Amino acid sequence: MRIGVHVSIGKGLRQAVQTAKHLGCDAFQIFIGNPRGWKKKPLADQEVVEFRQAVQETGLGPVVVHLSYLPNPAAEDEALYEKSILGMAEEYQRAVMIGADYFVVHPGKRGRQDQEKALLKVARGVREILKQVEGPTLFLLENQAGAGTEVGGNLSQLVRILKEIDHPERTGICFDTCHAFAAGYELRTKEGIDCLLKEVESTVGLKRMPLLHLNDALGALGSHLDRHTHIGQGQIGTEGFRLLLTDPRLSGLTGILETPQQTPDDDLKNMALLRQLACGEAR
Numbered sequence: 001m002r003i004g005v006h007v008s009i010g011k012g013l014r015q016a017v018q019t020a021k022h023l024g025c026d027a028f029q030i031f032i033g034n035p036r037g038w039k040k041k042p043l044a045d046q047e048v049v050e051f052r053q054a055v056q057e058t059g060l061g062p063v064v065v066h067l068s069y070l071p072n073p074a075a076e077d078e079a080l081y082e083k084s085i086l087g088m089a090e091e092y093q094r095a096v097m098i099g100a101d102y103f104v105v106h107p108g109k110r111g112r113q114d115q116e117k118a119l120l121k122v123a124r125g126v127r128e129i130l131k132q133v134e135g136p137t138l139f140l141l142e143n144q145a146g147a148g149t150e151v152g153g154n155l156s157q158l159v160r161i162l163k164e165i166d167h168p169e170r171t172g173i174c175f176d177t178c179h180a181f182a183a184g185y186e187l188r189t190k191e192g193i194d195c196l197l198k199e200v201e202s203t204v205g206l207k208r209m210p211l212l213h214l215n216d217a218l219g220a221l222g223s224h225l226d227r228h229t230h231i232g233q234g235q236i237g238t239e240g241f242r243l244l245l246t247d248p249r250l251s252g253l254t255g256i257l258e259t260p261q262q263t264p265d266d267d268l269k270n271m272a273l274l275r276q277l278a279c280g281e282a283r
């Protein structure tokens, strides 16, 4: 499995690639602009060229872009929905421009709308974006912890949206371990992982789940608590990650850490542990 972390673009796109390289990542994830704002300053052509060059020189990849926090593609409010789809289209366009392999989005919150209506709404929005913006960047829906009215708390909801989008060659799933565990997916046993992978295989197929977010979970199984923590320090624990990282069915995937970054060493420690676990060590 190729391993990486979410890196900051605070010092520019090119610097983000260098940061990932220095950390010893194989792959990396970024936001493409301020994650907490709607307004994005335009990407300069030079910035894009330098980023692509840096990616090529370092050999890092896949490159992942994560959608910012504000867009809600399931929004009940029509104005917010429109704004969200526009914002997502803009960020997807940027992901395509910088040559990202994957673009990851959360399916949003449905509010008082019923589940089916919300799923169709998300699908309609994504279909519109894919029509507007051509490009090879795969559009991935991320599973959620299922807190409150979050859409995508189980894989069957994501599968339903993907089916409605009806662009299998351009879409897929990003599987977040913390969210899944909080949503009730048992990841600490071989049986649990078998069950999960069987569900994926019998629906969209493993090929359409190329990306994992590797986060340990502070909340208990089925708690719906979306709180990421360091690998081995949460409820999934080292045994769960060892099982995931040594599973031959997942060996071709990419795993990105989104664990807390309180000290500069945090990412290094988490990555080192993941790599040890991938060799079947550190039990």
Ligand SMILES: [Zn+2]
Residues within 6 Å of the ligand: 066, 104, 106, 142
């Ligand atoms: Zn996410």
Ligand SMILES: [Zn+2]
Residues within 6 Å of the ligand: 142, 176, 213, 258
């Ligand atoms: Zn995630």
